[in-house]
Amino acid sequence: MYLIEAKGIEKRYSNHLALDDVSIAVPRGSIYGLLGPNGAGKTTLIRIINQITGPDKGQVLFDGRPIQPNDIYRIGYLPEERGLYKKMKVGEQALFLAQLKGLSKPEALKRLKHWFEKFEIQAWWDKKIEELSKGMAQKVQFMVTVVHEPELLIFDEPFSGFDPINVQLIKDEILDLKRKGTTIIFSTHNMASVEELCDHITLINKSRNILSGQIDEVRQSYGSNVFEVAFRGEPSAIESQLNGKFELLKIDTENSLPKAQVRLSSQAEANSLLRTLIPVVEIVSFNPIVPSMHDIFIQVVQEYNQKHGVVNS
Amino acid sequence: MNKILLIMQREFMTRVRKKAFIISTLLSPIFFAAIAILPSYLVSLEVTDVRTVAIVDNTMEFTNVIPSTDYIKIAYINDTPVEQLKGKLDEAGYYALLVIDSTGIPNQPALTIYSQKQPAIDVMQHLENTLEKEIETRKLRAYNIENLDKIMADVKTKVTIKSLKISKTGEEKESNTLIAMAIAYIMSFLMYMMVLITGNQVMQGVIEEKTNRVVEVIVSSVKPFQMMAGKIFGMASVSMLQIIVWVVMTAALAGVGINIISEKTAIKPSTEQMQAMAQADPQLAQAQQLATNTTNETGNTFINSLMNQNFPLLIGGFIFYFLFGYLLYAAMFAAVGSAVESITDTQQLTLPITLPLILAIIVMISGIKSPDGPLAFWFSMIPFTSPVIMLTRLPFGVPTWQLALSATLLVATFVLIIWLAAKIYRVGILMYGKKYTWKEMIKWISYKG
Numbered sequence: 217m218y219l220i221e222a223k224g225i226e227k228r229y230s231n232h233l234a235l236d237d238v239s240i241a242v243p244r245g246s247i248y249g250l251l252g253p254n255g256a257g258k259t260t261l262i263r264i265i266n267q268i269t270g271p272d273k274g275q276v277l278f279d280g281r282p283i284q285p286n287d288i289y290r291i292g293y294l295p296e297e298r299g300l301y302k303k304m305k306v307g308e309q310a311l312f313l314a315q316l317k318g319l320s321k322p323e324a325l326k327r328l329k330h331w332f333e334k335f336e337i338q339a340w341w342d343k344k345i346e347e348l349s350k351g352m353a354q355k356v357q358f359m360v361t362v363v364h365e366p367e368l369l370i371f372d373e374p375f376s377g378f379d380p381i382n383v384q385l386i387k388d389e390i391l392d393l394k395r396k397g398t399t400i401i402f403s404t405h406n407m408a409s410v411e412e413l414c415d416h417i418t419l420i421n422k423s424r425n426i427l428s429g430q431i432d433e434v435r436q437s438y439g440s441n442v443f444e445v446a447f448r449g450e451p452s453a454i455e456s457q458l459n460g461k462f463e464l465l466k467i468d469t470e471n472s473l474p475k476a477q478v479r480l481s482s483q484a485e486a487n488s489l490l491r492t493l494i495p496v497v498e499i500v501s502f503n504p505i506v507p508s509m510h511d512i513f514i515q516v517v518q519e520y521n522q523k524h525g526v527v528n529s
Numbered sequence: 530m531n532k533i534l535l536i537m538q539r540e541f542m543t544r545v546r547k548k549a550f551i552i553s554t555l556l557s558p559i560f561f562a563a564i565a566i567l568p569s570y571l572v573s574l575e576v577t578d579v580r581t582v583a584i585v586d587n588t589m590e591f592t593n594v595i596p597s598t599d600y601i602k603i604a605y606i607n608d609t610p611v612e613q614l615k616g617k618l619d620e621a622g623y624y625a626l627l628v629i630d631s632t633g634i635p636n637q638p639a640l641t642i643y644s645q646k647q648p649a650i651d652v653m654q655h656l657e658n659t660l661e662k663e664i665e666t667r668k669l670r671a672y673n674i675e676n677l678d679k680i681m682a683d684v685k686t687k688v689t690i691k692s693l694k695i696s697k698t699g700e701e702k703e704s705n706t707l708i709a710m711a712i713a714y715i716m717s718f719l720m721y722m723m724v725l726i727t728g729n730q731v732m733q734g735v736i737e738e739k740t741n742r743v744v745e746v747i748v749s750s751v752k753p754f755q756m757m758a759g760k761i762f763g764m765a766s767v768s769m770l771q772i773i774v775w776v777v778m779t780a781a782l783a784g785v786g787i788n789i790i791s792e793k794t795a796i797k798p799s800t801e802q803m804q805a806m807a808q809a810d811p812q813l814a815q816a817q818q819l820a821t822n823t824t825n826e827t828g829n830t831f832i833n834s835l836m837n838q839n840f841p842l843l844i845g846g847f848i849f850y851f852l853f854g855y856l857l858y859a860a861m862f863a864a865v866g867s868a869v870e871s872i873t874d875t876q877q878l879t880l881p882i883t884l885p886l887i888l889a890i891i892v893m894i895s896g897i898k899s900p901d902g903p904l905a906f907w908f909s910m911i912p913f914t915s916p917v918i919m920l921t922r923l924p925f926g927v928p929t930w931q932l933a934l935s936a937t938l939l940v941a942t943f944v945l946i947i948w949l950a951a952k953i954y955r956v957g958i959l960m961y962g963k964k965y966t967w968k969e970m971i972k973w974i975s976y977k978g
Contacts, residue, residue, distance in 0.1 A: 298745055302741065313747070316532060
């Protein structure tokens with residue numbers, strides 16, 4: 217069951233194609249990573265989902281039916297380039313933005329008070345935005361994005377400008393929102409946080425969707441069946457034992473515990489590898505080597521660009 | 530609609546709370562009223578204190594001829610020598626000393642006034658006028674004409690042309706071309722200034738929201754059109770509040786001020802003196818009376834024609850033309866603001882917008898002389914200039930059909946322009962990193978929502 221689906225979206229600006237037949241499907245209650253190099257078309261896609269601009273072709277489904285203007289009350293959007301009125305007081309501004317999202321004034325006030333307490337920023341209520349640091353302003357931004365408790369949240373680089381403590385605070389909030397059933401689209405260049413948070417990803421490059429799927433499956437599929445075996449025993453014993461049966465990539469003997477990397481032709485061979493090794497060495501650990509999203513990102517984008525003869529600007 | 534209201538409200542509250550707004554709104558009426566009152570006030574200043582003029586009449590022919598007024602007391606002195614008096618004007622409490630000497634020729638005295646300061650104009654006028662009249666009368670009497678009093682009263686003439694405007698229904702109203710011109714000038718210039726200033730403020734607001742990236746946040750909650758409309762209407766409500774405060778405060782201040790001053794300035798010979806004079810010289814008293822009446826009449830004409838200006842129509846017309854003229858220009862200024870990232874980039878783009886306004890002011894200056902001429906007529910129909918030019922014509926009277934046509938054209942153009950401006954705005958606020966031209970902005974109009 218998908219909360220939001222974009223089908224065959226195409227968007228053209230006067231001199232270039234921003235999105236070319238891009239489709240994504242975001243399962244309800246999941247965190248969906250939207251990845252891609254700068255200028256790939258992520259922001260355009262997000263703007264189309266937010267109905268800020270319309271697609272030239274294709275359609276967006278919300279809750280299984282074409283998206284409607286009123287659906288914006290059910291969406292919260294934290295843009296990458298975000299700002300607030302500098303001269304306005306924090307409390308008034310939060311109240312204004314919450315009301316724009318359809319909350320009544322008393323309801324908005326009640327919920328904001330709660331959030332201000334939660335973030336321990338009650339003292340900021342009467343301060344002007346210009347008196348706050350960047351990180352403080354970001355906190356306020358995050359708060360007004362989620363205050364109307366939307367079903368769909370779209371975060372574009374939510375961690376920029378935060379110190380590690382606040383990054384953790386925001387991460388916890390995001391996971392908490394997910395537990396409450398909120399669907400989250402998450403766009404970032406921070407691959408570590410993608411691995412940590414996302415269930416699904418889509419990689420957009422040069423206006424096209426070049427990779428989509430569940431994050432574990434994506435990582436597995438880019439894993440080339442390489443396993444790492446840590447063992448006690450003679451490295452040479454392993455070398456001779458594997459010779460001709462398995463492809464031994466390297467043996468790392470720098471640490472006290474040597475590690476051998478072996479490529480299998482399929483996952484199913486793991487047992488047979490272990491059977492081969494058990495007689496000669498004592499096995500301490502046995503792990504598949506899964507490529508990081510960081511590596512996959514770079515690999516996929518570079519391969520695509522080479523294939524299509526485009527130079528990565 | 531609700532959202533437009535919310536945005537209007539925010540715009541209104543933040544603008545109205547600014548110190549600059551409060552100061553300019555409250556202080557300007559004082560300034561306006563001061564301009565209206567100042568001339569009369571300055572005149573009134575000179576007559577507030579009672580001054581005594583000592584007169585030494587060496588000819589003995591003009592004794593008790595010059596009457597005292599409320600502020601000018603006359604003291605005839607015949608027991609102190611002139612030289613002695615001259616030395617102690619201040620000690621004796623005399624403002625000036627008038628010495629009347631004989632020149633040998635009858636009815637042609639030598640008049641000299643001594644004072645420590647330059648004597649005030651009202652004192653001089655009072656002395657000169659009274660003596661002039663007295664001598665004239667005496668000379669006439671020397672001809673020994675029969676029934677002179679009657680002839681004098683009969684001959685006394687004062688020519689004033691009373692200007693009446695005849696409306697279609699045949700109603701007659703006193704009018705005054707100078708007053709109409711003054712009102713036309715003030716209203717047209719005020720309109721021009723306010724449209725330009727508030728339009729620029731809207732543009733600056735849009736640029737600020739864009740460069741701050743506030744738009745990015747807000748545009749996910751509201752349609753760009755709502756955002757733009759809220760801003761423009763919010764600013765309009767701020768200006769309306771300002772205009773209403775200005776009108777009410779200026780009227781109140783000027784009204785109170787003029788009342789106070791007109792009570793003070795009424796220079797007439799004191800009643801006692803008049804009675805005394807009537808007994809001594811009925812003819813002179815009559816002439817005096819007549820002169821006073823004439824002055825009052827002139828004053829009344831001025832006030833009458835001011836009052837006869839159709840103020841509800843003028844104020845209503847100003848508010849209507851300001852509202853829609855402002856909205857028309859503000860929409861265009863907002864479109865320009867959306868396409869740039871700093872105020873320094875706006876100059877080339879705003880030129881085509883301000884050009885019609887500048888043209889309107891040029892047309893106004895020549896149109897004010899013939900408010901019903903073809904130039905003024907056509908420019909009061911063209912929506913981009915009509916807010917200024919129609920206000921130039923309004924004090925002189927405009928046929929209803931012309932007013933209706935001009936108003937309809939203005940409203941229709943505003944609807945068209947705000948629709949086009951919204952299309953530019955919608956694209957512009959999300960475009961960064963380039964200086965755009967009008968050509969590109971017009972292309973944005975065709976972009977799909």
